[in-house]
Amino acid sequence: MFDGDPLVELSHVCFAYRDVGADVTGAEPGRRAVLNDFNLTVNRGECVALLGPNGIGKTTVMRIINALEFPTAGEYRFGGTPVTRVEVEKRNSRFAKALHQRIGFVFQNSDTQLFCPSVGEEIAFGPTQMGLPDAEVERRVNDIIRLFDLERFVDRAPYRLSGGEKKRVAVACVMSLNPDLMVLDEPTDSLDSENTALVVRVLKAYVEAGKTVLISTHHHDIVEALGAHIVRMG
Amino acid sequence: MLYDPQSVTLAMHIPDNFISPSTGAVFWVIMIPVWVLCFRSVIRNSTPEKMAYLGAGAAFSFLIMMFNVPTPGGTTAHGVGGALIALLLGPQYATVAVSVALLLQALLFGDGGLITLGANCFNMAFVLPFVAYGLYVGLRKILPDGWKERVAEFIAGYIGITLAAFCVALELGVQPLLFRDAAGQALYFPFSFTVTIPAMLIPHLAVAGVVEGLVTVVVVEFVRRTAPEIIEANARVTTSDGPASSAHSGLRTSAWIALGVVALLSPLGLIATGDAWGEWGAEDFMAATGLDYVPQYIAHGFTWNALLPDYSLAGLPDIVGYILSAVIGIAVMTIVFRLLALAVRDRKAVGAKA
Amino acid sequence: MASLPAWLGEPERYEPVDDRSSFIEHNLAHLGGMLEQVGAPLPVTHSPVDRALCAVSPSLRIIGVPAAIVCVNATRNMLFAYVMLAVVLVMLAMRPARMIVAIVKPALAVCVLSFILSAPSVFIGQYSAPVRLVVKAFVAVSLVIALARTVPWNHLIAGLKGVGCPDSVIYVCDVTVQFIDILGRSMVSLLDALRLRSVGRDSHKLMSAGRVMGALFLRANTQAKQMAEAMVCRGFNGHYHVRRDPLVTVPNAIYALVIAAMIAFAVYCG
Numbered sequence: 001m002f003d004g005d006p007l008v009e010l011s012h013v014c015f016a017y018r019d020v021g022a023d024v025t026g027a028e029p030g031r032r033a034v035l036n037d038f039n040l041t042v043n044r045g046e047c048v049a050l051l052g053p054n055g056i057g058k059t060t061v062m063r064i065i066n067a068l069e070f071p072t073a074g075e076y077r078f079g080g081t082p083v084t085r086v087e088v089e090k091r092n093s094r095f096a097k098a099l100h101q102r103i104g105f106v107f108q109n110s111d112t113q114l115f116c117p118s119v120g121e122e123i124a125f126g127p128t129q130m131g132l133p134d135a136e137v138e139r140r141v142n143d144i145i146r147l148f149d150l151e152r153f154v155d156r157a158p159y160r161l162s163g164g165e166k167k168r169v170a171v172a173c174v175m176s177l178n179p180d181l182m183v184l185d186e187p188t189d190s191l192d193s194e195n196t197a198l199v200v201r202v203l204k205a206y207v208e209a210g211k212t213v214l215i216s217t218h219h220h221d222i223v224e225a226l227g228a229h230i231v232r233m234g
Numbered sequence: 235m236l237y238d239p240q241s242v243t244l245a246m247h248i249p250d251n252f253i254s255p256s257t258g259a260v261f262w263v264i265m266i267p268v269w270v271l272c273f274r275s276v277i278r279n280s281t282p283e284k285m286a287y288l289g290a291g292a293a294f295s296f297l298i299m300m301f302n303v304p305t306p307g308g309t310t311a312h313g314v315g316g317a318l319i320a321l322l323l324g325p326q327y328a329t330v331a332v333s334v335a336l337l338l339q340a341l342l343f344g345d346g347g348l349i350t351l352g353a354n355c356f357n358m359a360f361v362l363p364f365v366a367y368g369l370y371v372g373l374r375k376i377l378p379d380g381w382k383e384r385v386a387e388f389i390a391g392y393i394g395i396t397l398a399a400f401c402v403a404l405e406l407g408v409q410p411l412l413f414r415d416a417a418g419q420a421l422y423f424p425f426s427f428t429v430t431i432p433a434m435l436i437p438h439l440a441v442a443g444v445v446e447g448l449v450t451v452v453v454v455e456f457v458r459r460t461a462p463e464i465i466e467a468n469a470r471v472t473t474s475d476g477p478a479s480s481a482h483s484g485l486r487t488s489a490w491i492a493l494g495v496v497a498l499l500s501p502l503g504l505i506a507t508g509d510a511w512g513e514w515g516a517e518d519f520m521a522a523t524g525l526d527y528v529p530q531y532i533a534h535g536f537t538w539n540a541l542l543p544d545y546s547l548a549g550l551p552d553i554v555g556y557i558l559s560a561v562i563g564i565a566v567m568t569i570v571f572r573l574l575a576l577a578v579r580d581r582k583a584v585g586a587k588a
Numbered sequence: 589m590a591s592l593p594a595w596l597g598e599p600e601r602y603e604p605v606d607d608r609s610s611f612i613e614h615n616l617a618h619l620g621g622m623l624e625q626v627g628a629p630l631p632v633t634h635s636p637v638d639r640a641l642c643a644v645s646p647s648l649r650i651i652g653v654p655a656a657i658v659c660v661n662a663t664r665n666m667l668f669a670y671v672m673l674a675v676v677l678v679m680l681a682m683r684p685a686r687m688i689v690a691i692v693k694p695a696l697a698v699c700v701l702s703f704i705l706s707a708p709s710v711f712i713g714q715y716s717a718p719v720r721l722v723v724k725a726f727v728a729v730s731l732v733i734a735l736a737r738t739v740p741w742n743h744l745i746a747g748l749k750g751v752g753c754p755d756s757v758i759y760v761c762d763v764t765v766q767f768i769d770i771l772g773r774s775m776v777s778l779l780d781a782l783r784l785r786s787v788g789r790d791s792h793k794l795m796s797a798g799r800v801m802g803a804l805f806l807r808a809n810t811q812a813k814q815m816a817e818a819m820v821c822r823g824f825n826g827h828y829h830v831r832r833d834p835l836v837t838v839p840n841a842i843y844a845l846v847i848a849a850m851i852a853f854a855v856y857c858g
Contacts, residue, residue, distance in 0.1 A: 068780055089613070097604035101787040111810070112777035115796075115803040117459040129788040130602055143593035157460035159806050177787065178600040202592070209597035249698055251724040255662045277756065283816035285756070285828075289763025290812035293771050294805055296764070300618060301801060304611035304793040315801075322805060334757075334764050341650075342741050342765070343625065344694050344733035348654045349661060410714070415664050422661075424709035424717035445794075452798025457805055464809060 001095075002102050004080020007181060007212050008042035008065060013074035015060055034060045037074070040231060042181070042214055047207045049223045050216040052233030058216040059108065061233075062183050065214070066105045067096065078102070079180075101130065104174035108185040110166040114158035119150060119169050122158055126177040140176055147202060148172040163190035171199055175206070182206065184215040188222050200225045246314055246402055247339075248354055250347030252423045253405055254413050261352035261405075268360055269333060272326040291327060292334035295319050299335060303445055316398065317391035318450045320363030321370055322457060322465065328367075332359035353405055357398045366394030366450075383458070384451050391450030392443040396435065399442070403427070403434035607789040611797060616779050623772045626741070626765060635683045638738045643839035646743045647750020652847045653735050657728045659854035666720065668857040672727045672850075680730065690737055695730040741765055749830045759828040767811065774807045775800070 015035040034057040042048050050058045063069040064076055070085040077083065078099060088096045107113040116122040123144050127137040145151055148168050153161060158169050167190050175182065182203065188196050203213050203226060217223065223230060277284045298315035320328040333355045339345040346354050373386035407430035410420040425433075458465055641649070660672050680688055702721040709717045736744065745761045778800045790796055 066784060068784075091610060091613075092607055094604045094606065097607075097787045098602070100784050101600065101602050101604065103784075105784055107777065107781065109777065111807060112774045112803075113781040115778055115782060115799045117456050117799070117802070126785050126787065129786055129790060131605060131788050140593075140595065143595070147593065147596075159460045159803075173785070175596070177785065178596055178598075180599065205592040206596065209592055210599075211596075249702065249725060250657050250728040251661050251702075251721055255658045258661075273757070283813075283820070285759060285763060286816040286819065287809075287812045288760050289767045290771070290808040290815075292760065292764040293767030294808040296768050297619075297771055297775055297804065298801060300622065301797070302611050302614040302618065303797050304609060318801075330760075334761055338761065338764060338768070340732070341744060342736050343622070344698075344729055344736055347657070347728065348732060349657055415716075418713070419716040419720075420709070420714050421664055421720070423721075424706055424712075424714040448794055449798055449801070452795055453802045453805065456799055456802030460802070461806055461809070464806075 001098060002079030002081050002180075004077075006041050006043045007046075007079055008040065008214070009075075009077040010038060010040040010061070010064070010071075011075050011077075013038045013040075013061075013064065013071040013076060015057070015064065015069065015072055017060075035071075038233075042212060044180075044212055045207065045210050047203070047213045047226050047228040048215075049226065049228035049230050050214070050233060051218075051223070051230055052216075056234040058233060059185055062105065062185050062214070062216065065181075065183055066103055067099055068105075101177055102180045104177055104179035104182045106167075106170050106174050106182070106184040106187055108189065110158075110163070110170040110190070113170050114166060114173070117157055118155050119158055119161075120145075120154045122169055122173045123150075123176050126173065130177070144172050144176045147175075149198060164192050164195040167191055168195060168199065171202070175202075179211075181212045181214065184213070186216055186218070188217060188219055196222060197225075246354070246358055246398060247336075247346035248350040248357075248402060248405065250349050252347075253350055253353060253409055254422050255349055257405065257409070257412075258347075258349040258352055261350075261356045263352075265333075265352045265355050265360065268329065269355075272329040275326045276330055288327075288330060288334075291319070291323050291331040292338075295328070295331045296335035296338060299332075299339075303449055305441070305445060314358055314362065314395055314398070314446060315449070316358050316362035317366035317370075317387075317394040317446060318453050320367040320394075321387065321390065321450065321454050325363045325367040328363035329355075329359050332363065357401045357405075361401050362394045362398040365397050366390040369393055384455065387451045387454050388447035391447035395446040396438045396443045399434040399438040400431070403430040406430045406434075602787075604787060605789050609786075609790060609793055611793065612779050612783045612786065616776060616783075619772055619776050619779070623769065623776070625737075626769050626772070635687065635738075637679050637682045638687075640839070641738065641843075643837075644843040645750070645833040645835060645837070645840055646739050646747030647833065647835065648747075648840050648843055649735060649739070650744070650747045650751055652843060653731050655847055656731055656850060659851060660724050660727050663854050663857050665857040666716075666723070668854050669720070669723050669727065671853070673723055676727050676730050679734070683734075687737065691730050691733050694733055695726050698725045698729045701725075746830050749832060750835070755828050755830050758830050763815075767808070770811055771804060771808055774811075775804050778803055778807075 013035055014033070014037060016033040038057070038061065040061065050061065052058055060069060064071060065078070067083050067088045070076075070083075070088075075082060079102070083099065087093060088099070090096075114122055116125060120141060124137055124141045127140045132140070145154060148171065150168065150172060153165065153169070158166055161169065167187060171182075171184070171187065184203075187199060191199060200222060203215075207213050207226075213226070213228075215222075215226070215228065276288065295315065298318065301315070316328065316332055319332060323331060336346060336351060336354055336359060340348050340351050340354075367390070370386045370390040373389055374382055377385055404427070406423045407425065407427035409423040410426045413421040415421060423430075454465070644652075656672065660669050663669065680691060683691070699722045702725040703718055706714075706718040706721045739747075742762065742765075745758055745765070748758050748761065749755070782796060782800055786796070
C-alpha cells in the first residue's frame with residue numbers, strides 16, 4: 001500500500017468549506033468554495049513549493065493531503081492508493097494510521113501542534129506509538145535532537161520556548177516518524193534567519209536522501225535555498 | 235450511543251421538569267449570594283485583564299465539560315472537570331467559570347434546564363469545586379511527601395464528583411416524596427432515594443469518579459510540569475492579599491445565610507406545592523382522555539411509603555418525609571460548608587507559610 | 589549541524605497494529621458541531637413565526653421562555669402541558685425543514701433520556717411519570733432551542749440585562765463565547781495533531797487526552813493574556829455598557845400579553 005507512483009496526485013479536486021450557521025435556515029447550505037478543479041502531482045524525491053496569496057487554499061490542499069479534509073469532487077491518490085473518507089474514518093482504521101505515518105504535517109501554528117510536557121517526550125511520542133523497542137526509540141530521539149540542535153531544550157516544556165524554537169521542535173517531532181512526505185505549512189513564518197537556515201539544511205538533506213517535501217510559503221529566498229519546484233496557485 | 239451526545243452531554247445535568255419549580259427556585263436562591271461573593275472576590279477591581287482571564291477560564295470549562303475521555307475498552311466517557319478547573323483556577327474562580335459555562339450551555343445549546351440551572355450550578359459549580367479544592371489543600375498538608383500531590387489530586391476529583399452526584403441523587407430523590415398528585419402519582423422525577431442514591435453513587439464510585447480523579451491528576455501534573463507558576467500564582471492570589479480572606483469569611487457567612495434560607499423555605503415549599511394547588515380537573519381530564527388512567531387500587535397500593543420499607547415510615551403523613559429530607563439536605567450542606575471552612579483555614583495557613 | 593542519521597534515509601517499513609480508540613474522533617465530531625453553532629448569526633427570513641418573534645426584544649423572550657417552562661413544569665393538570673405541546677408543535681411546523689431538524693433532534697434526545705430514566709417507574713406503580721416527563725421535556729427543550737437557534741448569541745446574551753444581569757457578567761459571557769470559538773479551534777488543531785501522530789497503539793490514552801486538555805489550558809492562558817493586553821492597548825478601562833433595547837414597543841406588548849394569558853391559563857388549569 002502507498003508504494004506506487006506518483007507519491008501525491010490530486011486530480012480535478014474541488015473543495016468548499018461549509019459556511020457556518022447556514023444549515024438551519026431553510027436555504028441551501030451556504031458553501032464557501034476554496035478549490036476548483038485543482039491538480040497537483042508530486043513525485044518521489046521532489047521538493048515542491050506552493051506559492052500564492054492568502055486564502056487561495058494552500059492550507060486546504062495540505063489538509064486534504066493529510067486526510068484531515070476530503071475533496072467534495074475529484075480524487076486524491078497517495079502512492080497510487082485512493083484516499084477516501086470511508087477508508088480513513090473507519091473505526092480504528094489501520095489505513096489511516098499507515099497513511100499518517102507516511103505523511104508528516106507541520107502545522108502553521110506550532111502552539112496547537114505540541115501537546116507534551118517536554119521536548120524529549122514530544123519527539124519520542126511518534127516512535128513510541130509505532131511500537132519500536134525502547135532502545136530504538138531512544139536512539140531515534142537522540143539522533144533527531146542532534147540533527148535539530150535541540151540538546152539544550154530536551155527537558156524544557158515546548159510551551160516555554162520561543163516561536164522559532166517551537167517550530168524547530170514541531171518539525172523534529174514530525175520527522176521522528178520518518179515519513180515519506182514532509183508537508184510544511186508556511187514553516188518560515190516564525191523563524192529567524194538562523195533557524196530558517198537549519199530547517200532548510202535538514203529538509204535539503206532529507207530530499208537528497210530520497211524523501212519528498214511539500215511546503216507552502218510567501219518567501220522566495222527559501223524556495224531558492226531549497227531548490228524547490230514551484231507550483232503557483234491562483 | 236442512543237441519543238445525540240450534543241444535547242445530553244452529562245449525566246449530571248438535571249433537565250427541566252425533573253425537579254419541581256420550587257426546588258429549582260430554592261437552588262437559585264442559594265446560588266445568588268454564592269455567585270455574587272465569588273464574582274466579587276474574583277473581579278474585585280474590574281481590570282480588563284481579569285475579564286479576559288475569566289472569559290478564557292469559562293470557555294476552558296465549557297470545552298473540558300464536553301470532552302470525551304477515553305476509558306479502558308475503547309469507549310469514551312464524559313468527565314465533568316469541575317475538580318480540575320478548581321485546582322487550576324481556584325475555587326471561587328471555578329464557581330464563576332463553570333456557572334458561566336453552564337449558563338451558556340443551557341441558553342445557547344439547550345443542554346440542561348433553565349429552571350434547574352440553579353441546582354446544576356450548585357452541584358457542579360459550587361459543591362464540586364469547593365469540596366475538591368478543600369480536600370486537595372487539606373490532603374496536601376497531611377499526606378507524606380512523594381506521591382502526595384497526585385494522591386491529593388485524585389481524591390479531590392474522586393470525592394468531588396461523587397459528592398456532586400450525591401447532591402443530584404438527593405435533589406431528584408426528594409421529588410416523589412414531596413410532589414405527588416391525589417392518586418399518588420409523582421409529578422416530577424418518579425424515583426425516590428432508594429433508587430436515586432444507588433443509581434448515582436454506584437457508577438460514580440466505581441467508574442466516573444475514578445476517571446475524573448485520573449483526569450485531574452494527568453492534567454494538573456501536566457500544567458505543574460510545564461507552567462508551575464500558573465498553579466502557584468492561583469494559590470497565591472487566593473491567600474496573600476488581604477481582601478481575599480475577607481471574601482472567604484463573607485463566603486462562610488453567605489453559606490450560613492443560604493442554610494437559613496433553605497430551612498425557612500422548606501415549610502414554605504410544602505405549603506406552596508402541597509395541597510394548596512387545586513387538583514380538581516386533573517383526574518377528570520385523565521379519566522376522560524384515558525391518557526394515563528390509573529386503577530384506583532394500584533394507585534393506593536403504591537404510596538411512597540411502600541417504596542421505603544426500610545425507613546419504617548408507612549402510615550406517617552407526608553410532612554415526615556418532607557422534614558426527613560430537609561434534615562438530610564441541611565446536614566449534607568452543613569458538612570459541605572464545614573469542609574469549605576476547613577479549606578479556607580488551610581489556605582490561610584499555606585499562605586502564611588509561603 | 590549533525591548529518592542526517594542513516595535511518596532517516598531509509599524508507600520506513602511500518603505496519604500499524606490494531607488499537608481500540610475513538611476518543612479523538614468522538615471529540616472532533618462533537619467540537620465540529622458545537623463550533624458550527626457558535627458561528628455566524630442565523631438569518632431568520634424564511635419563517636413567519638421567527639420573523640414575528642424577532643420583533644420582540646430578546647430580554648423579554650428570556651423572561652417569557654422560562655415563564656412558559658415554569659408553567660408547564662408547575663401545572664399538575666396535563667391539559668396545560670398538552671395545550672403547550674400543541675402550540676410548540678404548530679410553531680415548529682411553520683418553520684423551515686432544516687430548522688425543524690435542528691430543533692427536534694436535541695429535543696427528542698432529551699425526551700429519550702427522560703423516557704429511559706422514567707420508564708421503569710411503571711414497575712413501582714408510577715404510571716404517569718413517563719408521559720409527564722417526556723411531554724414536558726419536549727415542550728421545554730424545544731422552546732429553549734428554538735430561542736437559541738433563531739436569536740444570534742450576542743443579542744441573547746445582551747438580553748440577559750433585561751433579567752437583571754450586571755453588565756460585567758454579560759461582558760464575561762460575551763468574552764466567553766468568543767473564547768469558546770478560539771479555544772475550540774485550538775482544541776480541534778491539537779486533536780488533529782494528536783491524531784496525525786497516533787500512528788500505532790497508544791497505551792496511555794488517558795495520558796494523551798490529559799495532555800491535550802493541559803495544552804488547551806496553557807493556550808487559554810496565553811490567549812487570555814494576549815486579549816487583555818490588546819484591550820488595554822485599545823484603551824479599554826474595564827467598564828462595559830450594554831445597550832438597552834426600548835422595552836415598550838407594540839410587539840413586546842403583544843408578547844407580554846400572550847405570556848400573561850398563558851400564565852393565567854396555567855393557573856386556571858392548576
